[in-house]
Amino acid sequence: MTSFRDYQDRRQRDVTEMRMEVLPLGAREFQGDRAGLITRLAAGVIDVVAIFLVVLGVAVVGWMLSFIVSPLNPLATTADGMRRLPPVLVLVLIGYALAWLYFMICWATSGRTIGNLVMGLRVINFKGSRLRWPTAALRSVFVVVFPVGLAWVVVSGANRSVQDLVLRTNVTYDWVVGVPTLARILGRNRDAQQK
Amino acid sequence: MSQPESAPRPEVVLVTRPTADQPAPTSPAHVLRAVISHSIGLATFTITTAASITQQAVSAAASSGTHVAQRGMSVVVDPILDAVVPRVADAVLDRLDLTQIVLDHVDVDAIVAKADIEAVIDRVPIVPIADYVIDEIDLPQIIRQSTGGVATDAINSVRVQTFGADQWVSRLTDAIVRRRQRNVHAPGDRESHEEMTHESPEEQMT
Numbered sequence: 001m002t003s004f005r006d007y008q009d010r011r012q013r014d015v016t017e018m019r020m021e022v023l024p025l026g027a028r029e030f031q032g033d034r035a036g037l038i039t040r041l042a043a044g045v046i047d048v049v050a051i052f053l054v055v056l057g058v059a060v061v062g063w064m065l066s067f068i069v070s071p072l073n074p075l076a077t078t079a080d081g082m083r084r085l086p087p088v089l090v091l092v093l094i095g096y097a098l099a100w101l102y103f104m105i106c107w108a109t110s111g112r113t114i115g116n117l118v119m120g121l122r123v124i125n126f127k128g129s130r131l132r133w134p135t136a137a138l139r140s141v142f143v144v145v146f147p148v149g150l151a152w153v154v155v156s157g158a159n160r161s162v163q164d165l166v167l168r169t170n171v172t173y174d175w176v177v178g179v180p181t182l183a184r185i186l187g188r189n190r191d192a193q194q195k
Numbered sequence: 196m197s198q199p200e201s202a203p204r205p206e207v208v209l210v211t212r213p214t215a216d217q218p219a220p221t222s223p224a225h226v227l228r229a230v231i232s233h234s235i236g237l238a239t240f241t242i243t244t245a246a247s248i249t250q251q252a253v254s255a256a257a258s259s260g261t262h263v264a265q266r267g268m269s270v271v272v273d274p275i276l277d278a279v280v281p282r283v284a285d286a287v288l289d290r291l292d293l294t295q296i297v298l299d300h301v302d303v304d305a306i307v308a309k310a311d312i313e314a315v316i317d318r319v320p321i322v323p324i325a326d327y328v329i330d331e332i333d334l335p336q337i338i339r340q341s342t343g344g345v346a347t348d349a350i351n352s353v354r355v356q357t358f359g360a361d362q363w364v365s366r367l368t369d370a371i372v373r374r375r376q377r378n379v380h381a382p383g384d385r386e387s388h389e390e391m392t393h394e395s396p397e398e399q400m401t
Binding site: 119175 | 361365378
């Protein structure tokens with residue numbers, strides 16, 4: 001336990017250091033370190049589930065709209081003989097495209113997808129700042145096409161996936177305690193542009 | 196009206212006579228008697244004179260010139276007291292356990308009860324002390340534990356658990372490939388820290 005005198009001395013030496021931290025005590029040490037496999041896997045699963053739900057939603061909405069266009073035909077087809085539901089392959093391709101867009105936009109704007117946000121992860125480049133759009137687009141393609149590259153995190157001595165090695169990116173523990181608002185994200189983008 | 200003749204006016208007549216008529220003291224007894232009588236007379240005169248002067252001086256000092264007399268005294272006495280009193284006091288205090296004496300004979304509680312605590316509190320830096328206490332007891336953690344959102348708690352506990360799983364997997368792999376240490380340090384500042392320390396309410400408004 002630090003004495004009050006020590007506390008006062010420290011406070012006068014470095015004011016910012018003494019500001020109140022809201023992160024749990026046990027989680028403060030490893031913030032900023034490259035994240036391990038399980039956390040990143042969990043974040044990925046959350047993102048994939050989210051994308052799956054969106055694709056499912058698109059399919060369901062399209063299916064319901066088709067009844068407005070041709071309400072009388074049999075359930076599986078419309079009046080033109082088209083199927084009310086697109087084939088699974090098309091849905092999967094939509095899912096891939098959505099995933100690519102989603103990852104790219106998330107990493108280039110906030111550095112976090114929804115899964116990253118929940119698991120407290122952030123994607124940064126080799127300098128420690130947010131990815132630029134080309135890097136984000138490349139990494140997004142790479143992750144969507146070759147998700148198994150994540151497994152390299154375990155083998156690598158530096159918690160890097162194949163994507164991280166190729167594009168020199170890092171995925172770090174960086175817990176968000178408050179919910180980030182659009183204003184904060186835009187404010188951060190403005191700061192990044194000024195730099 | 197004239198005064199009666201029968202009342203005679205008192206008269207004092209001084210008669211001087213030459214001393215040459217008296218026989219000069221010649222015997223030793225006479226000389227001795229004269230010396231003793233003169234000595235007694237002189238001594239009496241001196242004592243009475245001194246007494247009257249002292250009486251007058253004391254009354255004068257009492258009436259008006261007190262501080263003058265004291266100043267005269269202090270010029271003489273102060274240096275002596277300055278030299279002697281500290282040594283005496285030191286010597287006395289060295290031989291006494293003052294703390295024990297105070298504890299034995301003084302009701303400390305009564306003194307404290309009479310003390311002006313508010314004046315003391317006014318001088319105490321309350322806000323830094325409060326900050327210190329908040330920091331020392333980790334008040335944010337207590338608030339999280341007592342009233343914090345259930346969702347935040349759940350998310351944090353999930354994060355901690357997956358971090359533990361990360362560590363476990365890493366250790367297992369490192370043991371298999373016989374790696375001593377992982378280099379997990381990433382460049383840059385962590386964002387969560389920046390948010391908690393540098394963001395002001397004005398920035399949140401914009």
